[in-house]
Amino acid sequence: MSGATGTVSAYEHRPKAGAGAKDGAGAGTRISVLLSHGSALGELVEAELDAPRDDEVVVRVEAVGVCHTDLLAQKRLGSRSAVLGHEGCGTVERLGPRAEGLAVGDRVVLSFASCGECDPCRSGFPGYCAHSAALNGSGRRRDGSPTLRVGGEPVFGSFFGQSSFATSVLAGARSCVPVGDLSPAVAAPLGCGFLTGAGAVLNVLRPRPRDRLLVVGAGGVGAAAALTALSEGVEVVVAEPVEARRALLASHGASAVASLDEPIPPVTHALDTTGRPEAIARALSLLRPRGALAVVGLGPAEIPLDVRSLTMRGLRLFGCVEGDAEPALLIPELVRRHRDGLLPLDRLVTTYALGDIERAVADQRAGLTLKAVLLPGT
Structure with a gap:
């Protein structure tokens, strides 16, 4: 982590x-x-x-x-x-x-x-x-x-x-x-919610400074993920239909779009919090070669998946429960970042x-x- x-x-x-x-x-x-x-x-x-x-x-x-x-x-x-x-x-x-x-x-x-x-x-x-x-x-x-x-x-x-x-x-x-x-x-x-979002970034996706992370959905989980990634020096793009949520995260340094249909530059990492099949497919399409997508939202049990694209582009797809976190370790770290003004x-x-x-x-x-x-x- x-x-x-x-x-x-x-x-x-x-x-x-x-x-x-x-x-x-x-x-x-x-x-x-x-x-x-x-x-x-x-x-x-x-x-x-x-x-x-x-x-x-x-x-x-x-x-x-x-x-x-x-x-x-x-x-x-x-x-x-x-x-x-x-x-x-x-x-x-x-x-x-x-x-x-x-x-x-x-x-x-x-x-x-x-x-x-x-x-x-x-x-x-x-x-x-x-x-x-x-x-x-x-x-x-x-x-x-x-x-x-x-x-x-x-x-x-x-x-x-x-x-x-x-x-x-x-x-x-x-x-x-x-x-x-x-x-x-x-x-x-x-x-739970903040732990899941932050853990998905720190434990599962692990983007490095100057990587670009797409966060789909900026509710509690997605917003915590976006702020955590920003605290790591990662470039963040948020796709969220609610204007007030977009404005809040933009005020902390994220780029924000209302829809995945808007132009979005290729990203190295993506996090889907919606569970919607079309959102997952679009996030995968936006990944650079060897990019990684983590899914934390619970939607349909089965979705179409382009395995050929996944294979030929070297993409990685992760499931994620509770941010893959050990709460006794990650929660104190998030508290520290909050106290330091980073989160x-x-x-x-x-x-x-x-x-x-x-x-x-x-x-x-x-x-x-x-x-x-x-x-x-x-």
Whole structure:
């Protein structure tokens, strides 16, 4: 993972001795959650959060990003009651008896869950964890036990190991990355969206200074990717239909076009965040020989692919989950770049009260907001 001043792998995650309340099974915690069901994105209700076990922690949520993946999951779950949200940031309040590397009072970003024991996890690619489906998408712990109850009945929770559309969450200590006094609204999207965009640039595509990167789609993922590439000295072209998003990235040094149909010079690297087959095909056509395209958007499962062109031009096509990142390494590096003024992620965020999720999603869909972040304390 190339950084501006070295490699990200040089930024070690150094555990500190756990401090504060260590729990056994203990009592659960009464919290408020956004309960989605049917067409409703979220209704504020009371819930009971299970007590932390083993290496779990309870985190009081200070901010949580709204990601397209939350909306896809809500649609997939249909009428099933669920608590979603997977870009949480907050303060550690309780620690399980074997939770290491954290202390009560730490502000942490909550990222996706991984086991830490399988080959991908041990190789530094936890996004491809062998137990990812059970840990992130089953709605329960890996052992099948629930973490959330509403009216005494279990509901779908532990989404991406957290379900952070809530005032507090239960998460594995492994998913928590300390971020010091960084603003929670800026820090929260580092758990997924900003991590994915930045990681796609630093870990997968790895453009060098004076290379040219095309970013297709400038939502939270694409905008974070563009700003990260600019911090590396890379020339960036953004294709984005929303004028305000184009203007924002242009103000930081990117070139911007409204459509891939506009004239775009050949590029050395490309990132597609849309998943649209026509966008992927166009991005491939714009690559120079031996160029590279990474895809992070989930669209149709199958798309036409000109294998002859791919072969004869030496092109490289990469899939990318969570930016191929080890959150404990990449998140601190992105925080450092932000503090140094190289990565103005605060310019991408608009905040809303937790109960205003419907308006936040509507604004995001309308292009009025680039990255919506909910604040449970408001």
